[in-house]
Amino acid sequence: MQQTTCLNCNVPFTPGRNDQMFCSDKCGSAYWKLHGTTHTHKDLPHFNCKDCEQCGNQFWYNDYAERGGKRTPKFCSSRCRTRHFRAHPTSSSFAGTQYKARPFKTGDFRDSLHEPTRWNVQLAFTWIGLSMAVPQRAVHMHIRALNGLYHPDKNGGKEWPYLKIINAAWDYLKRNYYK
Numbered sequence: 252m253q254q255t256t257c258l259n260c261n262v263p264f265t266p267g268r269n270d271q272m273f274c275s276d277k278c279g280s281a282y283w284k285l286h287g288t289t290h291t292h293k294d295l296p297h298f299n300c301k302d303c304e305q306c307g308n309q310f311w312y313n314d315y316a317e318r319g320g321k322r323t324p325k326f327c328s329s330r331c332r333t334r335h336f337r338a339h340p341t342s343s344s345f346a347g348t349q350y351k352a353r354p355f356k357t358g359d360f361r362d363s364l365h366e367p368t369r370w371n372v373q374l375a376f377t378w379i380g381l382s383m384a385v386p387q388r389a390v391h392m393h394i395r396a397l398n399g400l401y402h403p404d405k406n407g408g409k410e411w412p413y414l415k416i417i418n419a420a421w422d423y424l425k426r427n428y429y430k
Contacts, residue, residue, distance in 0.1 A: 257275075258278075259278035259279070303325070304326060304335060305331035372424065378413075378416055379393065391421075394421045
């Protein structure tokens, strides 16, 4: 990268990013205390135009958003971005686990449940298959019994698809409910 000069102390430095204006955080703080915060990336002129990949509307963006071609925006708003990733879950690294297909039906009540992306106490008890009124020792014994029945080492190498999820639910309960 080319060397630029710091706006506060006029010392030449090599920026880590294209839009870096100061040699250090101290210089940036000192400059903005003197001059105010009138210069932001929203104030830069919007010279570039692009079509939204979701809705097709044209939108304008500035060079700050481009970041050397690595972060060129694809969508006109966060609503369009969310709609796109919900409609195309496999095209994104943000695709949640609820979009994954189940390998097979087991005849268990858990077939109708979705694998959670975020745990809560009620959901953990639902996956384990017990009431919240059951004491910790009984839940622990139930988890041990399920592991004894369905663990691949004890089940002839067959993997039960819900064992990992039930163990994750038990870990969540130990960390957050039975402190």
